[in-house]
Amino acid sequence: MKVLLLGSGGREHAIARALLADPQVSELFVAPGNPGTAAIATNVSLDPLDGSAVAEWALAHGIDLAVIGPETPLVVGVADVLVAAGIPTFGPSAAAAHLEGSKAFAKEIMAAAGIPTAAAHVCRDLASVRAAMTEFGSPYVIKYDGLAAGKGVVVTADPEAALAHAESCLSLPGSQIVVEDYLDGPEVSLFCISDGETVVPLQPAQDFKRALDGDAGPNTGGMGAYSPLPWAPAGLVDEVVLQVAIPVIREMERRGIPFVGVLYCGLALTSRGTRVIEFNARFGDPETQVVLPRLATPLGSLLLAAAEGRLAEFGELEWRDRAAVTVVVAAEGYPGVSTLGGPVEGIEEAEAREGVHVIHAGTQMTPQGLVASGGRVLSVVGEGADLESARMRVYSGVDLISLHGSHHRRDIAQRAAEGH
Numbered sequence: 001m002k003v004l005l006l007g008s009g010g011r012e013h014a015i016a017r018a019l020l021a022d023p024q025v026s027e028l029f030v031a032p033g034n035p036g037t038a039a040i041a042t043n044v045s046l047d048p049l050d051g052s053a054v055a056e057w058a059l060a061h062g063i064d065l066a067v068i069g070p071e072t073p074l075v076v077g078v079a080d081v082l083v084a085a086g087i088p089t090f091g092p093s094a095a096a097a098h099l100e101g102s103k104a105f106a107k108e109i110m111a112a113a114g115i116p117t118a119a120a121h122v123c124r125d126l127a128s129v130r131a132a133m134t135e136f137g138s139p140y141v142i143k144y145d146g147l148a149a150g151k152g153v154v155v156t157a158d159p160e161a162a163l164a165h166a167e168s169c170l171s172l173p174g175s176q177i178v179v180e181d182y183l184d185g186p187e188v189s190l191f192c193i194s195d196g197e198t199v200v201p202l203q204p205a206q207d208f209k210r211a212l213d214g215d216a217g218p219n220t221g222g223m224g225a226y227s228p229l230p231w232a233p234a235g236l237v238d239e240v241v242l243q244v245a246i247p248v249i250r251e252m253e254r255r256g257i258p259f260v261g262v263l264y265c266g267l268a269l270t271s272r273g274t275r276v277i278e279f280n281a282r283f284g285d286p287e288t289q290v291v292l293p294r295l296a297t298p299l300g301s302l303l304l305a306a307a308e309g310r311l312a313e314f315g316e317l318e319w320r321d322r323a324a325v326t327v328v329v330a331a332e333g334y335p336g337v338s339t340l341g342g343p344v345e346g347i348e349e350a351e352a353r354e355g356v357h358v359i360h361a362g363t364q365m366t367p368q369g370l371v372a373s374g375g376r377v378l379s380v381v382g383e384g385a386d387l388e389s390a391r392m393r394v395y396s397g398v399d400l401i402s403l404h405g406s407h408h409r410r411d412i413a414q415r416a417a418e419g420h
């Protein structure tokens with residue numbers, strides 16, 4: 001099978017690596033890809049947002065499966081163009097990706113399907129924001145409705161800061177925000193693969209959103225992740241599939257907008273039960289880096305079955321009995337203005353360590369060598385028999401990476417590895 005993967009981040013390098021481990025995948029193209037995907041597959045210079053250019057290229061090259069990594073091409077309808085051109089495509093239509101593209105729409109679907117989530121109000125002016133804040137109380141949760149690359153949500157006990165965020169979101173024409181009740185408790189990410197009808201869950205992961213150790217500092221796109229979650233309740237995956245994923249897939253089907261792709265369930269395990277924080281319409285970054293290396297089932301065959309509506313016949317997934325931890329190496333200043341262009345060294349040395357591989361997230365190859373080109377530069381992955389061993393391995397790799405001014409967290413998976 002010839003596969004075309006759209007995207008250029010750490011998630012896509014991790015997906016590419018997993019696709020290539022599937023013996024059915026004979027050729028892999030990544031558009032536009034990054035230096036990490038260039039080393040294992042063929043990068044193609046195509047704009048992933050230009051659906052017709054992608055479809056034309058895919059038809060000319062006999063692509064059997066297109067996989068769309070990031071949310072932006074999904075939300076603008078690249079999957080629709082590929083499907084219309086007859087290309088089996090893993091990734092939802094624009095209408096279905098609205099589950100991620102509008103938090104208000106996601107709330108509407110959850111209300112219609114009876115899915116447990118935080119109580120919320122959709123607001124279009126500051127007066128209704130104030131009223132909702134008074135109703136829910138502190139801490140305040142203020143969310144921009146649309147895609148915001150991880151920068152749209154503010155959770156704060158400070159009413160002035162909450163209102164300031166609401167005001168800046170509402171200053172965009174036609175915008176709306178969601179004000180919701182605060183959810184307490186650990187967060188879990190669960191990826192569910194769907195062909196529009198059948199749901200196949202992957203194993204859960206936890207990511208670390210704050211920039212600094214001890215969950216201090218500003219929110220980021222994600223500073224690390226691990227899987228499995230030894231502390232999670234035994235029935236969690238079944239519960240989320242039955243109470244969340246299947247009802248969403250049914251509701252979308254009922255509305256004539258079947259969801260084909262990854263339904264990413266962002267969950268809070270509160271004292272009152274599991275609640276949905278949000279949905280995404282694609283694999284998460286960096287959770288993908290720790291979930292896919294544990295999946296023994298060939299990924300290309302799984303995603304093709306989803307794209308072709310054959311998941312019901314696909315059967316149970318198989319997992320490797322091992323743990324994975326990833327640590328993101330970020331450029332100086334990230335998540336603020338990041339210092340880019342510095343040389344990145346030590347990847348080969350890190351990968352020479354047992355159970356360590358390095359995923360490229362924001363790197364670029366120049367005549368002078370590999371340099372940092374994005375805030376999150378690398379995502380180092382360690383695999384081992386358990387979380388403790390995976391943690392030791394990942395940090396032995398991280399310690400060999402050099403990038404001037406870079407920073408990373410030292411406590412990824414620490415509490416879970418220590419058994420609490």
Ligand SMILES: Nc1ncnc2c1ncn2[C@@H]1O[C@H](COP(=O)(O)OP(=O)(O)O)[C@@H](O)[C@H]1O
Pocket residue numbers: 118141143148149150151152153155180181182183184187209266277278
């Ligand atoms: N209702 C809530 N209660 C507490 N924290 C929340 C709530 N909603 C979101 N958060 C926090 O904000 C983060 C980002 O919110 P999310 O809805 O996932 O938006 P996005 O990923 O698009 O930025 C979540 O991972 C969580 O840590």
Ligand SMILES: [Mg+2]
Pocket residue numbers: 266278
């Ligand atoms: Mg989120």
